[in-house]
Amino acid sequence: MNPTARDLTGATLDETIAHVPNERKAQAGPEGADAMAENQPRGQRFMFASGSRPLEGYTIKRAIGRGGFGEVYYATSDAGKEVALKLITRNLEVERRGVLQCMNLKNPHLITIHDLKTNDEGDTFVIMEYVSGPSLAQVLQQHPNGLPLAEVRTWLKGLVEGVAYLHDHGIVHRDLKPANLFLEDGIVKIGDYGLSKAIAHSREPGHSESVGTCHYMAPEISTGKYHKPIDIYAIGVILYEMLTGRVPFDGETVGEVLMKHLTSRPDLAPLPEPYRGIVARALAKDPNLALIPICRGRR
Structure with a gap:
């Protein structure tokens, strides 16, 4: 040691x-509390509206919040799976490196990172486990x-x-x-x-x-x-x-x-x-x- x-x-x-x-x-x-982001979206303007599909295979249901990295949305996949979509708007390369090194980590006490994807417009999303607690x-x-x-x-x-x-x-x-x-x-x-x-x-x-x-x-x-x-x-x-x-x-x-x-x-x-x-x-x-x-x- x-x-x-x-x-x-x-x-x-x-x-x-x-x-x-x-x-x-x-x-x-509180049951159903959306706590995936530190700041709750009261009166805030977000890039994507409910029902939009900025990433193929996923439909945004609502914005959850905003942090130092960008924005977080509650979404569902076309197969019906609930996920959190984290839109990276700042420090993209730093965030990308951090996410890539953590994608293979599997532990019940870590919010699972499923994937990292970029759409045709160049927006980068982290697809994560959705936590409602x-x-x-x-x-x-x-x-x-x-x-x-x-x-x-x-x-x-x-x-x-x-x-x-x-x-x-x-x-x-x-x-x-x-x-x-x-x-x-x-x-x-x-x-x-x-x-x-x-x-x-x-x-x-x-x-x-x-x-x-x-x-x-x-x-x-x-x-x-x-x-x-x-x-x-x-x-x-x-x-x-x-x-x-x-x-x-x-x-x-x-x-x-x-x-x-x-x-x-x-x-x-x-x-x-x-x-x-x-x-x-x-x-x-x-x-x-x-x-x-x-x-x-x-x-």
């Missing part, structure tokens, strides 16, 4: 939280003081198993946050990993753009490091937020939040064990110190 990496290794998650009581079955949130961001809005521990356990277990799978395949997600996590039929699914990057290519000269929401960004991102430890840090922030209803570092400006990531320690007092120790290690400023035992079992 590389001692400089904050990796998903050690005791299994089940062993770590085995004694956490199952208070009640995790709630699925709520995002963790939506669930957190319903629980301003934090989730019941049984629900925390469900979300954390699925998140860790999905991230461990990505890391096993040399992929760093780089943008883990509640808006990119979904619950579908009781299964946690990670989305928006098209921004992911193969570790072997994660340190291009001069590459230092910010790619994560500032509340979930590890300190080393400020120096352009996009490696496994930044995902572990984000998991720690998400876990803290699930337990308390708030992020560990907040501020009125992005700069203030980023400075707290670099210099401040999280208030661990509100956290129950065993999560207090997990969060403390995940949010260590020095990645060398943050080997945390939250991995799925490698049986």
